[in-house]
Amino acid sequence: MNDGPLQQLYDRLPELAGPVWWFADEQVSGELPAARSDCHVFSNRCDTAQALSAEGFSVSLGDFDVPATLEAPPQTIVYRVSKERPLVNMLINAAMSALPVGGRLLLSGYKNDGVKGYADKAAKVFDASRHIEKCYAGAYVATLTKQGDSDARLPDKDYRQLRLIHESPAMYSKPGIYGWQKIDRGSALLIEQLSDVLASMARAPKRLADLGCGYGYLSIMAAQQLPDCQWLMTDNNATALLASEKNAKVHGLTADIQLADCADGLSGPVDLVLCNPPFHQGFAIEGGLIERFLKAAARLLKRNGEALFVVNQFIPLPRYAAALFAEHELLCEQDGFRVYRLKKMAD
Numbered sequence: 001m002n003d004g005p006l007q008q009l010y011d012r013l014p015e016l017a018g019p020v021w022w023f024a025d026e027q028v029s030g031e032l033p034a035a036r037s038d039c040h041v042f043s044n045r046c047d048t049a050q051a052l053s054a055e056g057f058s059v060s061l062g063d064f065d066v067p068a069t070l071e072a073p074p075q076t077i078v079y080r081v082s083k084e085r086p087l088v089n090m091l092i093n094a095a096m097s098a099l100p101v102g103g104r105l106l107l108s109g110y111k112n113d114g115v116k117g118y119a120d121k122a123a124k125v126f127d128a129s130r131h132i133e134k135c136y137a138g139a140y141v142a143t144l145t146k147q148g149d150s151d152a153r154l155p156d157k158d159y160r161q162l163r164l165i166h167e168s169p170a171m172y173s174k175p176g177i178y179g180w181q182k183i184d185r186g187s188a189l190l191i192e193q194l195s196d197v198l199a200s201m202a203r204a205p206k207r208l209a210d211l212g213c214g215y216g217y218l219s220i221m222a223a224q225q226l227p228d229c230q231w232l233m234t235d236n237n238a239t240a241l242l243a244s245e246k247n248a249k250v251h252g253l254t255a256d257i258q259l260a261d262c263a264d265g266l267s268g269p270v271d272l273v274l275c276n277p278p279f280h281q282g283f284a285i286e287g288g289l290i291e292r293f294l295k296a297a298a299r300l301l302k303r304n305g306e307a308l309f310v311v312n313q314f315i316p317l318p319r320y321a322a323a324l325f326a327e328h329e330l331l332c333e334q335d336g337f338r339v340y341r342l343k344k345m346a347d
Contacts, residue, residue: 002030004139005108016076023079042064043239046263063239067096081109086175089154089267096126105144125152137175172246173215176239186337187276191221193331205271215243220273231255262263269302276310291320307342
């Protein structure tokens with residue numbers, strides 16, 4: 001599915017004054033633009049980084065690790081705004097610091113993404129002019145032109161720092177991670193089913209996988225019941241893995257923590273998979289993600305291994321799982337979520 005605001009940036013990219021920086025997270029979609037040698041991409045998503053690298057772009061993959069000192073500053077920075085306000089504000093701050101006087105920041109998004117508000121606030125906080133253009137299909141592009149240097153900053157909730165979000169057990173998180181300030185209700189429901197599932201298993205699991213681990217809630221909570229297990233924790237978001245590494249260390253988990261897109265390239269076998277899969281790609285609902293996570297779980301599991309999935313109640317998980325698992329059982333339906341137990345087919 002094409003994203004209108006992103007397409008606007010694609011269409012403008014060939015004509016922009018270079019060097020160009022592109023801040024890209026999970027919204028990359030559609031037919032990608034041709035790479036240009038003076039365009040460098042910063043991303044925290046490994047799937048985004050892989051797609052753009054394959055097209056010939058120079059890419060830095062990490063927690064948007066923009067260099068502090070620059071030999072050749074960018075003349076233009078482009079950014080399709082993200083869903084998380086502290087992340088957007090942090091990247092606007094980074095852009096306005098990196099740009100020379102006369103440099104331009106292009107922000108794109110829909111009206112309900114807040115792109116006009118971001119542009120208005122940035123123009124007031126920084127010494128910058130701004131122009132907002134309404135484009136095809138409701139997309140907006142805001143252009144901020146830097147007119148002078150400023151030490152001002154938009155509030156970004158101290159984006160770079162991990163912070164304690166839950167005391168018992170201790171959990172650390174930060175902006176840029178899905179649901180970073182809360183305990184996800186779906187994940188909590190999955191953990192509530194775990195003790196009964198473990199009691200019914202013929203053998204206690206020794207190696208577990210947490211697919212789409214985020215800041216590591218499922219692993220931390222499950223490890224309280226399985227303290228001697230080995231963990232494979234994986235996510236496509238480099239920011240999330242910073243928090244997972246911190247939480248695994250705090251709780252003494254023996255964990256292999258890997259940056260991967262739906263566990264691509266990772267190896268099993270594991271005895272049990274825990275997963276609260278995303279169903280959004282960028283700003284759009286993407287049902288194919290559920291199927292990809294189910295395929296990853298089936299691939300990683302050993303013969304007769306099991307998986308626990310929690311999904312929103314409108315996701316037809318049994319339909320996707322039928323070809324991959326021998327059995328599926330609905331364990332719980334509550335608060336708009338369903339928790340399923342899946343058993344892998346015998347080889």
